[in-house]
Amino acid sequence: MDEDVVRERDARAYEAVHDAADFTELKRRYKNFVVPWTIAFMTWYLAYVACNNWARDFMNTKVVGHINIALIFGLLQFVSTFVIAAVYGRYANRKLDPLAAGLNAKYKRERRR
Template sequence: MDEDVVRERDARAYEAVHDAADFKELKRRYKNFVVPWTITFMVWYLAYVACNNWARGFMNTEVIGNINVALVFGLLQFVSTFVIAALYGRFANRKLDPLAAGLNAKFKRERRR
C-alpha cells in the first residue's frame, strides 16, 4: 500500500478520534484529576522545603528518639508520592481506561476505512 495513502488514512482516523466527544471527556477527566493533585503535591513539597529553611526549630523537634519532624516529613514525601500514584492508577482504571479503549477501537475502525 502506498505510504501516502496510509498517512492519509491515519490522519483521518486521528481527526475522527480527536473530534469525538469521548476524547474531550477523557481529556477533561484527566485534567480534573491531575491538576488538583499536582497542585496539592507541589504545595506539600514547598511547605516541606520552606519549613526546612525557615522553621528549623520545628523541624528539629524530636518525635521518637533521634527521629525528628524533618525526617518524618521527608519520609512522608515518598509516601505521598506513592499514594497519589496509587490513586491515579485506580482512577485511570475506573474512569479513563474504558473511554480510552473505546477511542482505540474507534481509531482502528476509522483506519480500516
C-alpha cells in the same frame, strides 16, 4: 499499499478520534485529576522545603529518640508520592481506561475504512 494512502487514512482516523466527544471527555477527566493533585503535592513539597529553611526549631523537634519532624516529613514525601500514584492508577482504571479503549477501537475502525 501506497505510503500517501496510508498517511491519509491515518490522518482521517486521528481526526475522527480527536473530534469525538469521548476524546474531549477523556481530556477533561484527566485534567480534573492531574491539576488538583499536582497543586496539592507541590504545595506539600514547598511547605516541607520552606519549613526546612525557615522553621528549623520546629523541624528539629524530636519525636522519638533521634527521629525528628524533618525526618518524618521527608519520609512522608515518599509515602505521598506512592499514595498519589496508587490513587491515580485506580482512577485511570475506572474513569480513563474505558474511554481510551473506546477511542482506540474507533481509531482502528477508522483506519480500516
